[in-house]
Amino acid sequence: DGGITQSPKYLFRKEGQNVTLSCEQNLNHDAMYWYRQDPGQGLRLIYYSQIVNDFQKGDIAEGYSVSREKKESFPLTVTSAQKNPTAFYLCASSGDRGKYQPQHFGDGTRLSIL
Amino acid sequence: ILNVEQSPQSLHVQEGDSTNFTCSFPSSNFYALHWYRWETAKSPEALFVMTLNGDEKKKGRISATLNTKEGYSYLYIKGSQPEDSATYLCASLTLMEYGNKLVFGAGTILRVKS
Numbered sequence: 768d769g770g771i772t773q774s775p776k777y778l779f780r781k782e783g784q785n786v787t788l789s790c791e792q793n794l795n796h797d798a799m800y801w802y803r804q805d806p807g808q809g810l811r812l813i814y815y816s817q818i819v820n821d822f823q824k825g826d827i828a829e830g831y832s833v834s835r836e837k838k839e840s841f842p843l844t845v846t847s848a849q850k851n852p853t854a855f856y857l858c859a860s861s862g863d864r865g866k867y868q869p870q871h872f873g874d875g876t877r878l879s880i881l
Numbered sequence: 882i883l884n885v886e887q888s889p890q891s892l893h894v895q896e897g898d899s900t901n902f903t904c905s906f907p908s909s910n911f912y913a914l915h916w917y918r919w920e921t922a923k924s925p926e927a928l929f930v931m932t933l934n935g936d937e938k939k940k941g942r943i944s945a946t947l948n949t950k951e952g953y954s955y956l957y958i959k960g961s962q963p964e965d966s967a968t969y970l971c972a973s974l975t976l977m978e979y980g981n982k983l984v985f986g987a988g989t990i991l992r993v994k995s
Contacts, residue, residue: 771924798980809885809970809985817980825982857925864981866913866974869927 769794773858773873779881780845780852788843788876790858796871798864799841803827804855804875813856816841817864845878853879885973887986894961895994901957902989904971908952913974915983916945916956920967928956928969961993 771792780786792799798817802810812825816835830849835841841860845852855877859870886905894900906914916928929938934949942959958965968990972983 800982802985807987809987810972810983811985812982815980815982821979823977823979866932866981867930869915869917869930870983871927872917872924874924 771858771860771871771873773856773876775876776874778876778878780878781881783847785844785846786878788845788856788858788878790841790843790873791839792841792858792860792871793839794860794862794871795838796860796862797838798861799835800859800861800870801825801831801833801841801843802857802859804857810857813843885971885984885986887969887971887989889989890987891990891992893992893994896962898961898993899957899959900961900991901955902969902991904954904956904986906952906954906971906973906984908949910975911949911952911973912976912981914947914949914954915972915974916954917970917972918967919970919988925970958991961991963993963995966991966993 774789800815801813811827813831814833816822819838822835832844857875858873861870862868888903914931917925919925929945931947936947938945945956947954968988970988972985
């Protein structure tokens with residue numbers, strides 16, 4: 768079955784540590800996205816990529832970094848510069864950059880501070 | 882960042898009741914409006930992508946309408962069932978210099994009691 772796989776499901780970060788969240792898709796989609804969800808708020812865009820080897824900052828990119836070396840993969844690194852990393856993180860992809868086709872989402876990663 | 886507002890924040894209904902929610906978005910530079918259903922412990926699932934003023938879409942007991950001139954969309958559920966319990970998200974698509982992005986509302990939480 769085609770879909771998006773995020774791992775791990777739960778992740779714990781120590782102070783000063785960088786952690787990487789994995790996102791893999793086998794839908795052959797060009798565009799991929801990372802969102803953050805905090806209680807009572809809508810999903811907020813962290814980074815997005817419309818094509819391999821290219822990515823753009825979203826609305827809350829500070830303290831995060833990404834790479835897009837392969838079409839299938841869009842890992843997100845939460846750096847030590849992100850002072851409030853505790854949140855639920857969702858990865859998504861879409862086939863036509865969103866105008867006519869919806870985004871497809873993974874199951875998410877919940878990140879907590881130790 | 883444009884604001885997408887959803888109301889009500891939460892809703893509790895009895896099985897068999899019909900219900901509706903509202904999504905408000907800035908009407909200027911409108912491109913597309915997405916609706917998603919997000920059940921607990923699952924990934925968000927696309928319901929509709931709407932682009933034209935006056936658009937009306939239907940999927941089983943769920944339907945949605947779109948008014949791009951005044952900047953709102955309604956989602957209707959006819960004869961609610963317990964399995965309809967979920968968070969319903971709407972998102973407005975914005976064209977960016979480099980690709981498109983969705984701006985999400987905070988969602989409407991629906992609980993259907995049997």
